[in-house]
Amino acid sequence: MTEPATRDAELTRARILEAAFERFVDRGFAAVTMRELAEASGVTKSLIHHHFGNKEGLWDAVKEMAFARYYLGQKEELEREGDADANLLRNSVVLYFRFLAENPRVVRLFTWTHLEGDSSCTHMDAELVGLGAERVRQAQQAGQLRDDVNPTHVVTTFINACTQWFATCEHHADWPGMGSDEEYLDDFLKIFMRGLQPD
């Protein structure tokens, strides 16, 4: 990286955060060293301690930053929508799937976070799922979706099906019979949307 012409604490923090985000998400908290992060962000190890306290503090800051980006993006999409009908649900699935496709690091970040039992994103996630579930509930009451399933489970089902797809995509990329991202999405939507049609 190019050196900053002048001292800028905010810029320095951002550069450290970006380098740490990449590496923590790619290889995991324990496998990344402070020395490596210092070199990658063009500062000294001591400076990272100065700004973030210790390694855990840096990791927390990385997660907070990434979660905030994710949360704001998702919430914006959720609130942009109009009437709660079947098409809205379909659209939400597509948007979520596309978001994950374009932000593979987010999937990995959530995976690491869940593995280490960190619950710092629980409330954020709960709120987003709650908003989605409310839309499903409205569509159920409008007779647009079958109403004998828990709206929260509807949202969770498609989140799970999308998230796990990208969590394992390198793994099954070239299996026989496995299609592309878009083909999987199409087939999932066929099953999911017909499975939710009212009687």
Place this chain on the structure above:
Amino acid sequence: MTEPATRDAELTRARILEAAFERFVDRGFAAVTMRELAEASGVTKSLIHHHFGNKEGLWDAVKEMAFARYYLGQKEELEREGDADANLLRNSVVLYFRFLAENPRVVRLFTWTHLEGDSSCTHMDAELVGLGAERVRQAQQAGQLRDDVNPTHVVTTFINACTQWFATCEHHADWPGMGSDEEYLDDFLKIFMRGLQPD
């Protein structure tokens, strides 16, 4: 742990593997030390090196053991079945879901493995999914399932929906609106099975 009365290489290996499995799966490869594993399995660090070469060798052996258990169990279930109809698919979902519920460490093992980009289980997984997809294809040809979806995607969809549920279960255990394992499974099956009904 109690000490072995007599020297038994096979038993020693098994005890090391078990202690390593627990800890690697709970906290990840990089966060576990050889010293800790030695103490936990009641042997010296040198003995672990004697039996498994180095830390990576032990991790590989742990994965190999766990994958073999998983693979044999799943294959047995897949081959026990009778005619390929809709009910068989439903039953496969239930069996897979129950297996993950009873073996939460397996979910974590796969998650770690995927995160670190290890493809050692790719062929095993591909074979199991292939077997399942073949059953789906048979049911499609028998007119028991809709035939305008890729059979591999059908299997992948339910695997993803089940796996990710358990990968995040601690995370959403007490969210408002979220039901129990069985309630989620019921709702997923409602959506999934109706979504796959032939026209």
Place this chain on the structure above:
DNA sequence: CGGCTAACTGGCCGACCGGTCAATTGGGCG
């Protein structure tokens, strides 16, 4: 201009890491 504070550096520390090696022990086999 001068001083104060925060940004930033380099060197150092004790702890602990994975791994090695020579020595010891014990069980099985001729």
Place this chain on the structure above:
DNA sequence: CGCCCAATTGACCGGTCGGCCAGTTAGCCG
């Protein structure tokens, strides 16, 4: 019994870890 080899031990190694601290530098404000 006595040999032999694998199982097992404990001491030790060089390297690296996260963190600390005393000192330096640059911008900002009065």
